[in-house]
Structures are given as C-alpha cells and as structure tokens.
Amino acid sequence: MIATLSARIARSIKDAAPESPQSFEVLKYAVSFLLNAIFIIVLSLIISAFTGRVLETLIALISYAVLRQLSGGLHLKSGMACVVISTAGITAISMLDLNQDWKYILTAVSALLALIYSPSRIGKQTRISKKYYPYLKVASVVLILIGIMVGSSSIIVAFFVQSLTLIRLKGGEDF
Numbered sequence: 432m433i434a435t436l437s438a439r440i441a442r443s444i445k446d447a448a449p450e451s452p453q454s455f456e457v458l459k460y461a462v463s464f465l466l467n468a469i470f471i472i473v474l475s476l477i478i479s480a481f482t483g484r485v486l487e488t489l490i491a492l493i494s495y496a497v498l499r500q501l502s503g504g505l506h507l508k509s510g511m512a513c514v515v516i517s518t519a520g521i522t523a524i525s526m527l528d529l530n531q532d533w534k535y536i537l538t539a540v541s542a543l544l545a546l547i548y549s550p551s552r553i554g555k556q557t558r559i560s561k562k563y564y565p566y567l568k569v570a571s572v573v574l575i576l577i578g579i580m581v582g583s584s585s586i587i588v589a590f591f592v593q594s595l596t597l598i599r600l601k602g603g604e605d606f
Contacts, residue, residue, distance in 0.1 A: 433470070433510030437463035467510050467517075474518045479525060487525035487585045494578070494589035495521065502545055502571040503553035504596030520592055529584040537587050538579040541594040545571040548597035 441458035445451065451458075472492060479488035507513045529537070549571045550564050559567070575594070578586040 433463055433466050433514065437466055437510070440466075463510050467513050470514045471517045471521070474514065475521045475525075478518070478522050482522070482526065484525040487583075488521060490583055490585040491521050491524040491589040494583075494586045495524075495593050498545075498571060498574055498590055498593045499596075501567050501574060502549035502593065502597055503551040503557075504593060506552060521589075524585055524588045524592060527584050527588050529587060534579060534582065534584065534587050537591040538575060541578075541587075541591045542572050542575045544594040544597055545575055548594075548599065551597040551599065 437459050440462045441455055444458050444462075445453075445455050475488050475492060476485065479485045507516065546568065550567045553559070553567075575590045578590050
C-alpha cells in the first residue's frame with residue numbers, strides 16, 4: 432500500500448516538474464519515508480486518544496526518533512510492516528510505567544547496546560562521514576543516560592526498544 436501510494440505521488444511530482452534533477456526512484460523513496468513517518472505518528476496519536484496516553488505517546492515518538500537519528504538501527508523491508516510494528520510498539524511503550532529498578536536496568540542495557548553497536552546500518556541512510564561515527568556513538572550513550580535523569584518510563588523504554596534495533600544478527604541482514 433505505501434509503496435503503491437509513494438509511486439503514485441512520486442509520479443505526480445515528476446510529471447509536474449519533469450525538469451527536476453531528482454529521479455523517480457529518489458522521489459519515490461523520499462515520499463515513502465515521509466508517508467511512513469506520517470502514518471506512524473497519526474495512527475499512534477489516534478490510538479493514544481483512546482487510551483488516554485497522548486503525552487506518553489508523544490514522548491515515546493520523539494525519544495525513539497531522536498535516538499534513531501543518532502544511532503541508526505534495523506530497517507524493515509516493507510513500509511506497511513514498519514508502520515504496523517512501529518505503531519504497535521509506540522502504543523505499548525506509552526502504556527508502560529516502570530519502577531525505578533527497571534528504569535536503571537533498561538537504561539544500563541540500552542547504554543551498553545549503544546556503546547557496542549551504534550551507529551548501526553546508517554551507511555546508506557546518511558551523508559555523515561564515517562570519521563564522525565564515534566561522535567554518534569557517544570551522543571547516543573549520553574542521550575540514553577539523560578533519559579534516566581528525566582525518569583520518564585516512555586523515554587527509557589523507547590530508548591531500550593531503539594537500542595535493540597542496533598543489534599546485528601548473523602550476517603547482519605535487515606528484515
């Protein structure tokens with residue numbers, strides 16, 4: 432569905448501006464990226480209106496996205512799978528209230544995963560030179576540690592889930 436919609440929108444853009452140097456494929460990729468983000472945000476916020484956890488959902492969405500920009504992570508091959516899994520994950524994250532012990536445990540595991548694996552799978556997603564990757568690693572760990580100072584369960588669990596996406600399975604394939 433997202434791929435088809437992205438292709439239609441990209442074709443409309445290309446037809447409206449044929450002199451644009453951007454190829455159809457580049458436009459399609461950019462549109463699919465935007466549609467994924469829009470669908471995840473809108474669906475998560477709609478669900479949160481029913482669960483009464485709008486603030487927690489916003490916090491989880493922002494926390495997850497910021498750490499993902501710094502650390503990278505697993506990319507699903509299907510846009511629709513990304514929307515469904517991300518929306519379900521953000522909704523679940525928004526519903527959790529951790530006690531202090533779990534906050535420390537998840538923060539420690541998240542920081543360790545970021546220290547070991549970040550940045551992960553960003554080579555084709557960024558223009559940042561590899562010489563700056565160590566700074567991304569440090570920024571990821573620092574951000575995770577700031578999360579424990581804030582103390583929000585939504586932040587801590589969002590960071591934990593995002594940190595899990597950094598782990599590369601045997602062969603490092605994406606799903």
